[in-house]
Amino acid sequence: MKTLATILTGFVALQHIGFMIVEIFLWEHKIGRGMFNTTAEFAAETAFMAQNQGLYNGFLAAGLIWSLIAAKRDVRLFFLLCVVVAGIFGAVTVSPTIFVVQAIPALLALGLTFLKR
Numbered sequence: 001m002k003t004l005a006t007i008l009t010g011f012v013a014l015q016h017i018g019f020m021i022v023e024i025f026l027w028e029h030k031i032g033r034g035m036f037n038t039t040a041e042f043a044a045e046t047a048f049m050a051q052n053q054g055l056y057n058g059f060l061a062a063g064l065i066w067s068l069i070a071a072k073r074d075v076r077l078f079f080l081l082c083v084v085v086a087g088i089f090g091a092v093t094v095s096p097t098i099f100v101v102q103a104i105p106a107l108l109a110l111g112l113t114f115l116k117r
Helices: 002-025 030-036 040-069 073-093 097-115
Strands: none
Touching: 002 030, 002 040, 002 073, 002 097, 030 040, 040 073, 073 097
């Protein structure tokens, strides 16, 4: 269980690094526009907001990586919970797909982290 919890936490961290890269650097690129199904005009108008989101995703990834390197269970639980809350909020306000992509992996990692005690 401990190994699976660690792997899932690493996966969630990698996801958020990916989200950060897209939101900060590729938002106006066809890759970012394709992922979020936006037009070039919309992407240009909202790039500053996407960069802000990307920064937050980078902080989530950094916290999860810190929890893995320092082996801090409480830190891991906190950041996984942050991801779950963000995933639920995104699902309610933007798209239910966000729950599947973001919250479910974090919920699984969270559950396994609780069980490994």
